[in-house]
Amino acid sequence: MDPEPARTPAPLDVLITGATVVDGTGREGFVADVGIRDGHVVALGPAAGSCDARDRLAADGLVLAPGFIELHSHADPLALCDAESSLRQGVTTEILNPDGFGTRGAPWVDTMETPDITSTLAFADRPPGIAVNIGAYVGLGAVWAAGAGSADERPDAQAVHRMRELVLRAMTEGAWGVSAGLYYPPSAYGTTEEVVAVVSAAAPWRAPFSNHIRNEGSAVLAATVESLEIAERAGLVGVIAHMKAMGPANWGATVATLQAVADARARGLRAAGEVYPYLSSRTGLSVLVPPEFRSGGDTAMVERFTDPRLRPQVAAGIEQVLYARVADARSVHLESCGLTLGQYCAERATGLADAVMTLLEQDPQAMAVYDFGHEADLERILRRPFVAVASDGGACLDEHTHPRNYGTQPRVLARYVRDRHLLTLPQAVRRMTGLPASVLGMTDRGLVAPGMVADLVLFDPAAVRDRATYEQPRQYAEGVHAVLLAGVFALRDGELTGARAGQVLKRPAYAVSDPDTGVPPDAQDQEDAVRVTVTGSGPVGTCEASLxxxxxxTAPQGRAVLRTPDGRVFTVTRPGSLRAGTDWAALAGVGAYADGAPQEELPFRLTVQTADPRHRGRPTLAWAVQGGPTAYGPLLGSVTVTGGG
Structure with a gap:
């Protein structure tokens, strides 16, 4: 009988040598070679360097990390074509429709546009394509406007049903979760009970509820607690968007809000936060008008300004809101004229509220930058391991905007890692990669490991920095040498390649959002801190695993074998990464079919759940090989996960 031929791996598409790999888990970096084939990392370590490769890149002295995942993007669709502002920051994936908005996800779009995910993402499939990956939330504000209207009125049972149907449709179409902006009308008019009733439609997807809370100033703690309560009661993951404490009277409140998130996590709620590394925000000037005077949209709002009975009430409300958000009118920077609100009032000898109403009469969608915060609060938020970095910006072409669109991720790496030593480099990278991926439920991105999609960023830790300022925001970041999307260079040697390799990413039905806290400090010496065993069969095949x-x-040990319904046997040869919660686990790595070609080693992913709500609480198995279609269904047998969470 002839001996079985040796498996000689096929040539690599790209080999990156000598990089310091910071893998997204939070553990210390290590020098390694990284091999990429068919859009996936297939080799990591000394053995990779001995493989044949069609393209080689020497990365000595540079850091190789997972591509940064932008959890909170208000990207301009036109900018996504080249996405230079994002690629030069190392961003490879942007999640659109945050803060409850639809389509473009812009807080100043009065119509909220559409909650339809297919329509939201359709532009990406048209020429010339997109340069970064995109996904989308379904926005509660857009759902509310479509299902219940824009007026400050209680939705009846029929309206609630319509809104639930819109959420269900969006999740089926691949939304990554539900975003909300309970500060913005019309969803701002919803009660806690009503919001729970609507967003709980997404519960079977085990997805995030990401919320711009109702009040980021005087009632920031109560609003944070409410957001976590909504998530808990709705069966979703609670995510507090762009955490902050607005206004001098509220500085220091982040001690309590962060503790509220920590307490929620301690009682079992999957919860997280996100933050941008600036002390100013950018949104519509109309946010200074109390929500009750914005009911019905922009036209109705402006009409109230001319009502002699209502105008004094609107004026009083504007002043109250402004001083709750910022120190004074000098802290509001008007984009339309390049002046602060204080300067505008002085030049025209007009009162603060009258000035705001005049500007909104001229342009209801006028934008402003608000100086709101204190450095101690920002640093306190950044330190917490359950808080991700997210820009609240996204791909941008604008000359007049917030610098976060052009500098968020490099600013963290430069200011808070290299200069201030607030975070270690592995901690910071995890907040932009592994943590956002786990918040969303992505199991194929966010880590550098065999089996993962090769979305990667290569940067100089000594030179990476943001250059964008409030005065001149459109200045690209420096220090990012290369960016790859699924193994294709979008940026190389610091220059755009012109490749538009971005993909539309849709949430798979089997995904589990479960914000991780990185590798536990005491786990480094524990070989079996996480253990997963699977023995079962079902319509999608048979799985036997002990990992x-x-x-x-981190890279696990053990074995896993899959048998397809048609009898093929796939054996894991190199486990790459094991992610686990209390009732689920996801494995990525490289394996081979027993009847495959000798040189054929293929990337794969496998996800198991012990009690999947999408299958009536039964165990399930989902698996895919070589980025192909995923087989997903119930599993008869035993699935146990210990040490995850």
Missing amino acids: YGRGHG
């Missing part, structure tokens, strides 16, 4: 590892995302 154990040190912590979230």
